[in-house]
Each structure stands twice: as C-alpha cells, then as structure tokens.
Amino acid sequence: MEKYGKLVIESISEMPSRKKLIVGNWKMNLTIHEASVYVHHLAQKVQVHRDVEVVLAPTMLALQPVSLQIERRQFKLAAQNLYWRDHGAYTGEVSASQLRGLVDYAIVGHSERRHIFHEHHKEIRSKVQAALRNNIKPILCIGETAHERASGETKDVLHDQLLGGLANVTSDEMSEVVVAYEPVWALSNGANFHDHKMPTPDDVKRAASAIRGQIKHLYGEKASEAVRVLYGGSTNASNASSFLAVDGIDGLLVGGASLNQHEFISIVESAHEVDDK
Numbered sequence: 001m002e003k004y005g006k007l008v009i010e011s012i013s014e015m016p017s018r019k020k021l022i023v024g025n026w027k028m029n030l031t032i033h034e035a036s037v038y039v040h041h042l043a044q045k046v047q048v049h050r051d052v053e054v055v056l057a058p059t060m061l062a063l064q065p066v067s068l069q070i071e072r073r074q075f076k077l078a079a080q081n082l083y084w085r086d087h088g089a090y091t092g093e094v095s096a097s098q099l100r101g102l103v104d105y106a107i108v109g110h111s112e113r114r115h116i117f118h119e120h121h122k123e124i125r126s127k128v129q130a131a132l133r134n135n136i137k138p139i140l141c142i143g144e145t146a147h148e149r150a151s152g153e154t155k156d157v158l159h160d161q162l163l164g165g166l167a168n169v170t171s172d173e174m175s176e177v178v179v180a181y182e183p184v185w186a187l188s189n190g191a192n193f194h195d196h197k198m199p200t201p202d203d204v205k206r207a208a209s210a211i212r213g214q215i216k217h218l219y220g221e222k223a224s225e226a227v228r229v230l231y232g233g234s235t236n237a238s239n240a241s242s243f244l245a246v247d248g249i250d251g252l253l254v255g256g257a258s259l260n261q262h263e264f265i266s267i268v269e270s271a272h273e274v275d276d277k
C-alpha cells in the first residue's frame with residue numbers, strides 16, 4: 001500500500017503542472033492614484049482560481065502602493081523593466097535587488113525595450129540574470145517583426161532571442177523562467193499601424209513548439225515541458241480563449257486590454273475555463 005502510494009506520488013510529481021498565467025502590462029499608463037483606484041475595482045471582481053495566476057505590471061512608481069493594496073492570493077506583481085546591476089551610480093535606473101520582495105516577476109526583453117530603447121541580447125541576458133539572482137521570475141519576451149516574418153525568419157529570430165536571453169541560465173534556474181511569444185506585428189501599440197495583423201492559433205502553436213523545441217535542445221525534455229509559454233499581441237475578451245486553447249500555450253501577456261477592467265476580468269475567466277491540455 002505504502003509502495004503503491006509512493007508510486008502515485010512520484011508519478012504525480014513528475015507530471016509537468018503548468019499553472020496558467022495572465023499578466024497585465026499597463027505600460028506607461030495610469031498615475032499612482034489611478035492605478036490604486038483601478039486595483040480597487042479589479043480586487044472586487046477578479047475571482048481567485050487555483051489554476052490561474054494573475055499578475056499586474058503597473059508603472060514602477062505604482063508598484064509600492066499597489067503592493068500594499070493587493071492580496072497576494074489574488075494578484076502578484078511584475079516590474080515592466082529593471083536594471084541589471086544591483087546598485088551603484090546608474091542615475092534613473094531601478095535594480096532587481098531594489099525590486100526584490102516587491103515583485104514576483106519582471107518583464108524582460110519586451111519588443112518596446114528592444115526596438116525603442118535598443119536593448120540587445122547582452123543587456124537582456126544580464127537582466128534575466130539579475131532577476132534570477134534576486135528571486136524574481138523573468139518573463140522573457142521574444143518575437144519577430146513583420147519584416148522578419150515576411151522573410152521567413154520567424155524560427156531563426158525566436159532561436160536567436162531565446163539563446164541570447166537564456167545564455168548563462170542554468171537548468172535549475174530555467175524552472176523560474178517564463179517565455180512570452182509576442183510577434184511584434186500583432187501588438188496593439190501602433191508601431192505597426194499599417195501591418196497590424198493577428199496570428200492564427202496555428203501560427204502561435206508553431207511558435208510555441210519552436211520555443212519548447214529549443215528549450216529541449218538546451219535544457220532537456222523535462223525543462224521544455226515545464227516551462228510556461230505565454231502568447232501576447234492584441235488579446236482581448238473576445239479572442240483570449242482561442243489563444244489560451246492553443247497546445248503549448250499557458251497564458252497571455254495582455255497590453256491594452258489589461259487597462260479595461262471588463263476585458264481583463266473576462267480574460268482571467270477564460271483562462272480558468274479553458275480545457276486543460
């Protein structure tokens with residue numbers, strides 16, 4: 001009986017359990033006061049589900065007040081950015097060691113950071129490292145531009161950005177990393193006003209499979225099955241379920257729609273309702 005019990009426990013512990021993750025990236029929107037009012041409304045309506053983690057990424061200034069307002073069972077916090085050195089003369093920067101304890105996650109390598117602020121592999125990899133050494137889970141964003149997609153380079157770009165961001169990450173640390181597939185041409189930020197399109201669930205499935213394949217190559221099968229892969233790009237209440245149902249996708253990184261409480265609440269519910277894959 002004991003043996004049987006042990007067998008069951010072992011097989012359960014070996015099953016990759018990937019809790020769904022919905023991350024709301026508010027970008028450079030909402031004042032501290034507005035953020036606080038918004039969180040107050042969300043807190044009244046967002047249901048706590050054991051199978052869904054809900055993460056809010058307000059502007060850096062609002063992290064501290066929002067942290068005092070939230071119940072950690074309901075919401076976790078993410079920084080939208082961090083600096084890779086822990087302290088020193090770096091005017092205007094905020095380090096992972098300063099964020100330690102305040103946030104559970106940090107978004108790293110977002111396409112707006114890559115394209116507007118010219119962050120490249122080396123800096124992104126240093127930020128991933130800084131997050132990990134400070135007990136913060138990095139959400140590494142990767143994704144191709146419209147031009148790269150048109151040239152058939154999607155897989156290569158994902159490969160390069162993954163390798164670039166994960167160099168120096170050990171297999172143990174890999175269990176703390178989340179990867180977000182965000183095709184730049186699908187984001188609602190207006191950068192691709194003329195090219196804006198939505199990927200099909202099949203496009204997203206192919207990208208998720210390329211990402212897991214690369215992680216398998218780097219860290220082995222267990223890591224590739226355990227890593228959470230998110231999709232991000234113009235998701236909203238109407239299309240969230242179709243992306244959440246994609247094989248290999250464990251959640252969403254939500255930009256614009258995370259600023260609308262009805263949209264965001266509905267996206268969280270979709271994550272809870274989507275069938276386990």
Ligand code: PEP
Binds near residue numbers: 110189
């Ligand atoms: C983003 O910029 O990370 C994002 C997903 O934005 P949106 O949902 O507005 O396209």
